[in-house]
Each structure stands twice: as C-alpha cells, then as structure tokens.
C-alpha cells in the first residue's frame with residue numbers, strides 16, 4: 570500500500586450495513602429482529618462463570634515509568650498468566666470505521682446487541698474525519714487529548730514489554746442481539762479499554778471459565794492482542810473475552826486498539842525463540858493486513 574493521503578483512512582475490511590441497536594430501540598423496541606437473538610447454547614450462562622473470584626493484576630504506570638524492576642516483573646507475569654491487566658492512571662457502512670455494527674460479513678449472521686463507534690485517531694493522517702461526529706461540541710478535542718494520553722501509556726507498556734523480551738526499549742514501540750459483545754480476541758498489539766465504572770460487563774476466559782473484570786476507578790484495562798502474542802512467540806497471551814449486557818442500564822465502553830504499521834510482519838522476536846527451551850510457535854512472515 571502506498572503512502573496515505575490526508576483523510577484517506579486505512580480501511581480495515583468491509584462490513585454489511587444493518588440497523589443499529591439505537592435505531593431499533595427508537596423505532597420498534599418491542600420487536601427485536603430475530604438475528605439479534607442468539608441461540609440458547611451461545612448465550613452466557615451463570616454456570617460458565619469461574620466459581621472462585623480472581624483478582625486481575627493491577628500495574629502502576631508511575632512505577633513502570635520510574636523503571637521499577639518489581640513492577641516490570643509484575644507486568645511480565647500478568648501478560649503470561651492473564652494477557653489482561655488493569656492499569657491505574659498515574660496522571661460503518663462499507664468500512665468497519667464509523668458508527669453502527671462492525672464485522673457483519675453475511676446476511677444471516679447473528680448480531681451483537683451493541684452499537685459501535687469505531688474511529689482511527691492516530692496517526693493524524695490516517696484519520697477519516699467524515700466518520701467523526703464533529704457536531705458534538707468538544708468531541709474532537711476530547712478524542713485528541715485522550716489519544717495523546719493513550720499513546721503515552723502504550724509507549725510505556727511497549728517499552729517495558731520490549732525490555733522483558735530482551736530487545737531495546739523502543740523496539741516494539743513504533744512497529745507499531747445478542748445480549749453481549751461476542752467472544753473474541755483482539756487483533757491489535759495491545760488494547761486499552763475504559764470501562765463504565767458502575768457496571769461489570771467485561772469477562773475474560775481463564776482456563777475454561779469466564780472471569781468478570783470488576784471495574785477499578787481511574788484504571789485502564791489493558792490486554793495483549795494477537796500481534797503481541799506472535800511477537801512474544803506465545804509467552805504473552807491474546808485472551809478471549811466478551812462483554813455481557815444487563816437489563817437495567819445501557820453501558821458505554823471505549824476501547825483503543827494499538828496496531829502496528831501495515832509494513833510490519835508477524836515474526837516472533839529472535840530473542841523470544843530458543844529451539845530447546847522455547848521452540849517457535851508462530852511462523853515467520855505473515856503480513857498483517
């Protein structure tokens with residue numbers, strides 16, 4: 570792919586147009602179309618939940634930024650055992666981009682009871698501003714500020730994961746109704762998520778059970794995506810997760826997917842492959858998109 574022109578966007582595949590959940594609620598809330606109603610066996614059940622409660626690891630960004638080795642070891646363990654952690658703040662039409670439902674590929678596919686606003690925010694030239702709701706006062710400024718903060722947080726995580734994987738600090742950095750969000754893993758290198766603090770909806774697969782991720786005030790939930798799993802030769806896991814609804818109130822979450830540039834190949838880092846101790850689990854040379 571050649572250099573992007575301003576406003577051209579990247580294009581992350583196509584999605585068929587369908588009604589959004591908000592439109593259905595507005596037009597005919599008593600008649601939810603059949604394709605939003607998942608088969609019984611595909612719905613979350615109380616019996617899939619882990620029977621014991623787990624604490625998802627919490628990593629302190631200010632300690633990481635200060636070079637604290639114990640905190641870096643905690644990050645290593647969190648990414649190996651969970652692929653998920655929470656991090657305290659120290660301080661749609663033809664494209665999946667836009668508003669509506671994404672990832673609709675067939676006419677009879679069951680749909681999630683979940684509307685999506687998917688925007689590319691960084692780098693600036695990859696923005697496709699025709700999808701941005703610019704009539705909302707302050708929206709652009711708030712998203713720009715937030716994207717800047719997320720960039721700093723993800724740089725800190727990448728810096729620490731690079732050191733843990735035995736490469737230089739900046740190595741990874743730039744490479745850089747269903748009544749629920751269906752189970753999936755993220756194709757990002759990492760994902761940074763802000764959850765609604767009042768509702769526990771996100772669940773992650775741990776062994777065979779689903780473990781709820783209780784929101785922690787002022788914390789980001791960060792998870793390893795498929796790209797980091799490949800770079801780390803499987804040491805860090807891209808964990809399957811889902812989000813369930815509740816009957817009381819709607820929920821909004823904001824997920825930011827950090828992805829490498831299109832030119833990056835999915836090769837496990839040399840430092841992460843040792844034919845005896847840590848045999849290669851991913852092939853070299855897979856193009857990302």
Ligand SMILES: O=C(O)CCC(=O)C(=O)O
Nearest residue numbers: 750755771810812822824
């Ligand atoms: O809303 C959530 O908690 C999770 C969303 C998610 O997993 C995603 O957008 O990839």
Ligand SMILES: [Fe+2]
Nearest residue numbers: 753754755810
């Ligand atoms: Fe996800």
